[in-house]
Amino acid sequence: MTTRDRILSVAIDLLATSPDGDISTRAVCAAASISAPVLYRQFGDKEGLLAAVVDRGFDTYLATKRERHPGADPVQDIRDGWDSHVAFALANRNLYRLMNSPAMRTPPASAAESQQILTRELELAARQGKLRVSPALAAEMIMSANVGVALMLVSRPAMFRDPDLSRRVRDAVHTSVFIPEVMRPPHTHGTPGDRPPGASAESAPTAAARLGALLRRSPPTTLTSAETVLLDEWLGRVANAPDPGIDPVPVPDPAPGG
Numbered sequence: 001m002t003t004r005d006r007i008l009s010v011a012i013d014l015l016a017t018s019p020d021g022d023i024s025t026r027a028v029c030a031a032a033s034i035s036a037p038v039l040y041r042q043f044g045d046k047e048g049l050l051a052a053v054v055d056r057g058f059d060t061y062l063a064t065k066r067e068r069h070p071g072a073d074p075v076q077d078i079r080d081g082w083d084s085h086v087a088f089a090l091a092n093r094n095l096y097r098l099m100n101s102p103a104m105r106t107p108p109a110s111a112a113e114s115q116q117i118l119t120r121e122l123e124l125a126a127r128q129g130k131l132r133v134s135p136a137l138a139a140e141m142i143m144s145a146n147v148g149v150a151l152m153l154v155s156r157p158a159m160f161r162d163p164d165l166s167r168r169v170r171d172a173v174h175t176s177v178f179i180p181e182v183m184r185p186p187h188t189h190g191t192p193g194d195r196p197p198g199a200s201a202e203s204a205p206t207a208a209a210r211l212g213a214l215l216r217r218s219p220p221t222t223l224t225s226a227e228t229v230l231l232d233e234w235l236g237r238v239a240n241a242p243d244p245g246i247d248p249v250p251v252p253d254p255a256p257g258g
Contacts, residue, residue: 003034004043006032007039008056010032013031016094051104055108057096058099059110074125078121085146086149086153099111115139122142125138126213128210129202132203133205141173141177149165179206208235212236215231
């Protein structure tokens with residue numbers, strides 16, 4: 001193990017047991033049996049050390065996602081991905097909070113990779129006609145809700161005690177992202193290119209999301225590059241327009257005196 005790896009391993013262990021979710025460079029140096037100049041040569045400063053810890057955390061989180069092969073049902077893959085995300089957060093509370101801290105100067109590249117993996121799964125769902133919105137918007141909706149729930153569960157467990165909270169939020173977000181037919185238990189037949197058996201006629205946003213995903217996979221040769229970009233933009237606008245099939249979320253009346 002290199003000196004850098006040993007320092008990182010020690011820092012991650014100290015972070016996991018820290019009562020306040022913070023670590024000091026002095027404690028890291030003592031546990032790794034090194035002097036402060038050695039740590040600073042490796043990482044520059046404490047911020048550099050924490051950034052390296054975050055990178056290691058994302059690498060650990062993404063390891064299984066990078067190796068996983070997509071199943072026949074991308075919706076189930078995305079549902080499982082939400083659950084594994086929350087499970088990782090609960091198993092690595094301080095690390096997860098640091099990984100999603102707005103105080104980090106530069107967001108790690110692995111954070112963007114996580115969203116790219118989700119977007120690829122949503123592209124497949126769109127090609128199967130299962131999305132209400134574009135894959136890009138669906139990824140933003142799912143990722144922000146997933147991270148938000150996980151952060152609340154690890155940061156304020158006394159306030160968020162419902163054991164089904166993550167599932168409830170997941171299903172609520174997925175209802176806004178996927179067409180109703182795919183929210184039922186996954187089908188046991190059909191090919192990845194098929195729409196769900198018995199699915200109703202597509203709405204315009206769903207059809208636009210599906211066509212956009214198909215064209216991104218196989219760009220039309222009859223259009224110029226500029227025309228292809230413009231078509232993708234138009235389809236994205238249609239896909240992300242309010243779907244009349246989705247009931248708006250009711251806004252509660254303000255409390256008296258509010």
